[in-house]
Amino acid sequence: MSVNTSIESVNTNVECFDIEKVAELFASCLLDEDDVLMDIYLAAYEEIMKFFQLMGTIFGFVSSDVRTKIDILYELRKTDNESQTHFETFKAMLLHERDANLLTAKGYVSGSRTLLRLHRGLEFFYEFLKRLQDLQNDEKTASVCRAAYDDTLGKHHAFLIRKGARLAMYAMPSRGDLLDRVCHDVPSAVAMLPKMLQNTRKAYDRTEQLYTLYDLHNLP
DSSP, X not given: OOOOOOTTOOOTTSXXXXXXXXXXXXXXXXXXXXXXXXXXXXXXXXXXXXHHHHTGGGGHHHHHHHHHHHHHHHHHHTTOOSSOOTTSBHHHHHHHHHHTTOTTOTTOOOHHHXXXXXXXXXXXXXHHHXXXXXXXXXXXXXXXXXXXXXXXXXXXXXXXXXXXXXXXXXXXOBHHHHHHHHOSSHHHHHHHHHHHHHHHHHHHHHHHHHHHHXXXXXXX
């Protein structure tokens, strides 16, 4: 995998990343005590996509893959109607695909497998921002980004992707410059960050519990 490490390659057409919106959406996506609403979860991920896109080619190793996975789940969601809602919630999807033997069916793009990849990406996003909040504005973010990646998403990537991702991270800006780039109102974003992290973790943990319950962490 070839990764362009130029820090200048940033999509300036992307709206600013809204930390408060992510916090609200992840809080709203939790259903009952053990489920997650697909549409609201994907809306939260759309906001996270803005963060990745605003970072430009630095996060190219994750943003294009995330976009593809989100779109796959949108397409599956379109197959729902008034008489069947297989993809309205995470639990409904996991059970439907498992019971219909679709998880590894030839020619079928599994929503459960697709969501698992987004789930792993969310862990990376959470761990990076969690560690970012402990830095001073003039401190570089490369080391905490690499550590977060190695502890999460990197464990699931092939060697060449890991190598390219770590190389791209050398171009990471300081904490202050990063926040200036992705957020419209930095003081408000920083104040909201703990709440956003808390709600993101809740959505992550709920999803983790479902994959553990149905023994689906190792989907190929």
